[in-house]
Amino acid sequence: MKRHLISAADLSRGDAVLILDTAEELASLADRPIKKLPTLRGRTVVNLFYEDSTRTRISFEAAAKRLSADVINFSAKGSSVAKGESLKDTALTLEAMGADAVIIRHGASGAAHRLADWVRGSVLNAGDGTHEHPTQALLDAFTIRRRLRGTAAAGARGAGLDGLRVTIVGDVLHSRVARSNVLLLSTLGAEVTLAAPPTLLPLAVGSWPCAVSYDLDSELSKSDVVMMLRVQQERMNAAYFPSVREYSRRYGLDAARMARLPGHAIVMHPGPMNRGVEIAAEVADSVRSTIVEQVANGVTTRMAVLYLLLGGTEFPATGEAR
Amino acid sequence: MTGDGGWLIRGVTIPGRDETATSILIAGGSVTAIGPDLDHPGARTLDAGGLIALPGLVDLHTHLREPGREDAETVETGTAAAALGGYTAVHAMANTDPVADTAGVVEQVWRLGRTAGHCDVQPVGAVTVGLAGVRLAELGTMADSAARVRVFSDDGRCVSDPLLMRRALEYVKAFDGVIAQHAQDPRLTEGAQLNEGEMSARLGLAGWPAVAEEAIIARDCLLAAHVGSALHVCHVSTAGSAEIIRWAKSKGWRVTAEVTPHHLLLTDELAAGYDPVFKVNPPLRTEADVAELRRALADGTIDCVATDHAPHPVEAKESEWAEAAFGMTGLETALRVVQRAMVETGLLDWAGVADRMSVRPARIGRLTGHGHPLTPGAPGHLTLYDPAAPAEAVTPAGASKSRNTPFAGMELPGRVVATFLRGVPAVLDGKLA
Numbered sequence: 113m114k115r116h117l118i119s120a121a122d123l124s125r126g127d128a129v130l131i132l133d134t135a136e137e138l139a140s141l142a143d144r145p146i147k148k149l150p151t152l153r154g155r156t157v158v159n160l161f162y163e164d165s166t167r168t169r170i171s172f173e174a175a176a177k178r179l180s181a182d183v184i185n186f187s188a189k190g191s192s193v194a195k196g197e198s199l200k201d202t203a204l205t206l207e208a209m210g211a212d213a214v215i216i217r218h219g220a221s222g223a224a225h226r227l228a229d230w231v232r233g234s235v236l237n238a239g240d241g242t243h244e245h246p247t248q249a250l251l252d253a254f255t256i257r258r259r260l261r262g263t264a265a266a267g268a269r270g271a272g273l274d275g276l277r278v279t280i281v282g283d284v285l286h287s288r289v290a291r292s293n294v295l296l297l298s299t300l301g302a303e304v305t306l307a308a309p310p311t312l313l314p315l316a317v318g319s320w321p322c323a324v325s326y327d328l329d330s331e332l333s334k335s336d337v338v339m340m341l342r343v344q345q346e347r348m349n350a351a352y353f354p355s356v357r358e359y360s361r362r363y364g365l366d367a368a369r370m371a372r373l374p375g376h377a378i379v380m381h382p383g384p385m386n387r388g389v390e391i392a393a394e395v396a397d398s399v400r401s402t403i404v405e406q407v408a409n410g411v412t413t414r415m416a417v418l419y420l421l422l423g424g425t426e427f428p429a430t431g432e433a434r
Numbered sequence: 435m436t437g438d439g440g441w442l443i444r445g446v447t448i449p450g451r452d453e454t455a456t457s458i459l460i461a462g463g464s465v466t467a468i469g470p471d472l473d474h475p476g477a478r479t480l481d482a483g484g485l486i487a488l489p490g491l492v493d494l495h496t497h498l499r500e501p502g503r504e505d506a507e508t509v510e511t512g513t514a515a516a517a518l519g520g521y522t523a524v525h526a527m528a529n530t531d532p533v534a535d536t537a538g539v540v541e542q543v544w545r546l547g548r549t550a551g552h553c554d555v556q557p558v559g560a561v562t563v564g565l566a567g568v569r570l571a572e573l574g575t576m577a578d579s580a581a582r583v584r585v586f587s588d589d590g591r592c593v594s595d596p597l598l599m600r601r602a603l604e605y606v607k608a609f610d611g612v613i614a615q616h617a618q619d620p621r622l623t624e625g626a627q628l629n630e631g632e633m634s635a636r637l638g639l640a641g642w643p644a645v646a647e648e649a650i651i652a653r654d655c656l657l658a659a660h661v662g663s664a665l666h667v668c669h670v671s672t673a674g675s676a677e678i679i680r681w682a683k684s685k686g687w688r689v690t691a692e693v694t695p696h697h698l699l700l701t702d703e704l705a706a707g708y709d710p711v712f713k714v715n716p717p718l719r720t721e722a723d724v725a726e727l728r729r730a731l732a733d734g735t736i737d738c739v740a741t742d743h744a745p746h747p748v749e750a751k752e753s754e755w756a757e758a759a760f761g762m763t764g765l766e767t768a769l770r771v772v773q774r775a776m777v778e779t780g781l782l783d784w785a786g787v788a789d790r791m792s793v794r795p796a797r798i799g800r801l802t803g804h805g806h807p808l809t810p811g812a813p814g815h816l817t818l819y820d821p822a823a824p825a826e827a828v829t830p831a832g833a834s835k836s837r838n839t840p841f842a843g844m845e846l847p848g849r850v851v852a853t854f855l856r857g858v859p860a861v862l863d864g865k866l867a
Contacts, residue, residue, distance in 0.1 A: 198749065198752065198753055199753060199754055200752050200753070218754070220754035220755065220756045220757060221627075221637055221638040221639050221708070221755065221756065222637065222638075222639070222708030222754060222755045222756075223754045225707065225708045226708055226753075226754055226755075240638070241638055241639075241756070242638035242639075242640075243637060243638030243639075244638065288638060291636075291638060314634070314635030314641070315630055315631070315635065315641065315643075316630075316631050316632040316634070316635040316636075317635060319632045319635070319636075320635070
């Protein structure tokens with residue numbers, strides 16, 4: 113594995129499978145009364161969040177704390193950043209404090225990449241603008257593998273997602289989740305299709321390792337996984353679509369569309385959801401929905417990433433050499 | 435100064451002339467003789483064996499930043515950089531602070547250039563007041579001022595209102611002016627960061643479509659034809675733009691165009707590391723665009739190379755991509771880049787380089803005292819260049835106050851050895867004289 117995790121493209125298939133397998137081992141700890149491991153004791157992990165994202169921040173915070181790392185939360189609001197400090201100066205400050213890893217969420221594409229030029233520790237991209245969000249893709253892959261290929265106990269260790277058909281629906285153009293998922297899921301052998309109105313797809317999407325469809329309905333019956341993306345209602349003001357209602361009619365996942373999925377198919381959403389826009393409430397709350405599982409899996413997957421990037425000591429639970 | 439007895443430049447090659455290793459005598463501010471066996475008592479001799487002599491280079495597109503952003507560049511430092519790059523005249527763009535939209539400001543810039551003395555500074559006037567695109571600036575007053583402005587541009591911004599553009603083109607006919615358009619449809623480029631294509635899709639940077647440039651160029655060519663005026667297109671960056679300009683020229687319309695050194699050599703692939711030193715307006719495009727721009731410069735569709743030298747202080751580039759300023763420096767590297775992109779590729783010979791970097795830009799800029807082929811009687815503006823100097827890595831440190839060169843570390847051939855302005859060396863042995 114590389115020292116940083118900035119793009120899902122940084123991960124080879126072997127890297128990605130190792131993360132999923134490690135997450136499986138860590139998942140077994142979640143059921144124990146004491147969830148904490150000592151493997152990152154004495155290491156400092158900084159959560160550097162320039163965007164409000166409570167769910168992602170606490171997921172990383174929980175992951176780092178369960179590995180016994182010291183966690184510093186650095187939020188742009190109320191900090192020196194609000195007074196106009198540059199990303200570079202903030203990076204140098206964190207460097208001086210001896211951060212072993214910096215987890216960064218930032219509104220500008222490439223911010224994680226830039227940060228990695230200025231700090232010695234590992235940089236984990238927790239979402240940069242409309243670029244990538246690789247740990248979201250990892251937790252999605254983990255969720256898909258568990259649901260459709262079984263747990264490690266059921267023999268999924270070492271497995272990819274070969275042959276699974278994943279349809280990602282919605283605002284791909286502005287989605288860091290979609291970019292990371294296209295890269296990671298295809299690396300793991302899945303066949304990815306993007307379904308969206310042409311306005312919400314990058315013009316050069318043809319160069320991506322996936323198929324493209326403008327027609328969600330034609331994709332449903334062949335999908336093992338449908339992943340709905342959040343669509344911002346303000347997009348209609350920039351003429352990406354005429355109205356929220358039309359968007360919902362053409363690309364929203366309602367009960368009728370869900371009924372046309374194969375019996376085993378699952379429905380995913382990275383959250384936060386717009387119920388009634390891209391996903392109907394009865395779909396979000398159905399047994400096919402993995403939305404709550406994704407949140408739980410987020411913690412274990414991020415534990416696995418932190419453990420592997422920071423080279424923590426072995427798990428006392430298993431003692432396996434790796 | 436050392437100009438009194440003149441200079442005898444020996445052993446030099448003048449591209450486009452038959453003899454090699456000839457001599458040029460400069461005296462009294464002019465080229466007085468050219469021939470193999472010149473002698474002139476009292477003249478200083480410069481051994482120019484292996485060097486070529488080009489008429490002093492002329493840049494149609496320079497940001498000198500003064501007044502207003504003297505932290506990035508001043509007329510003094512910018513013209514020093516120009517002289518080191520082989521330039522004897524630069525056109526100073528109008529987007530200063532205050533904007534060069536009045537006779538007062540253009541005369542100030544013109545006087546600063548005279549004081550600096552490294553090369554001639556010809557101010558460009560703004561088309562609209564404050565570059566705001568609403569009201570015409572006093573174009574005639576700037577034309578009549580001591581700065582004798584003939585090129586008008588809102589560069590940095592597009593004159594996007596078609597009616598205002600029509601009026602500007604029409605109005606400058608009265609004093610043989612030209613409107614230099616920064617072709618960028620503002621609505622199609624809201625928030626745009628990088629050429630719209632594979633790289634912008636992958637990097638998640640808002641796309642800057644080629645059509646945003648091409649649509650404005652097409653419209654402006656039609657407007658220039660309609661009112662019978664002169665349009666100059668700044669920093670052409672796409673294959674489609676070149677095609678439209680080729681078509682407009684085939685109609686006999688008065689359309690000229692420039693391309694920057696960076697658009698002749700660099701592509702959007704360089705944005706992969708999100709280093710804003712590669713962030714520029716218009717953005718770096720694709721390999722196919724670079725190839726077509728080179729062809730268009732070679733066949734004369736694009737008239738000239740213009741640097742769009744855009745200095746910025748370090749902090750303006752040491753940031754996230756979207757936060758960073760647009761622009762690259764270019765004066766000190768332009769000729770070397772053109773050697774790499776045009777001469778080494780066989781697309782242009784050195785006579786062609788003289789035409790595209792001196793003769794034609796001077797003509798477009800209405801600079802009657804510059805851009806004369808080197809013949810007896812021509813003004814004493816010339817550049818001595820060593821095309822055989824081994825390729826050396828570009829260092830960001832130069833005469834410019836700013837360091838934002840995209841070529842840093844890149845090995846480029848050639849070396850500017852000397853620059854003469856009115857017969858007096860501004861640069862000798864690669865250093866300011």
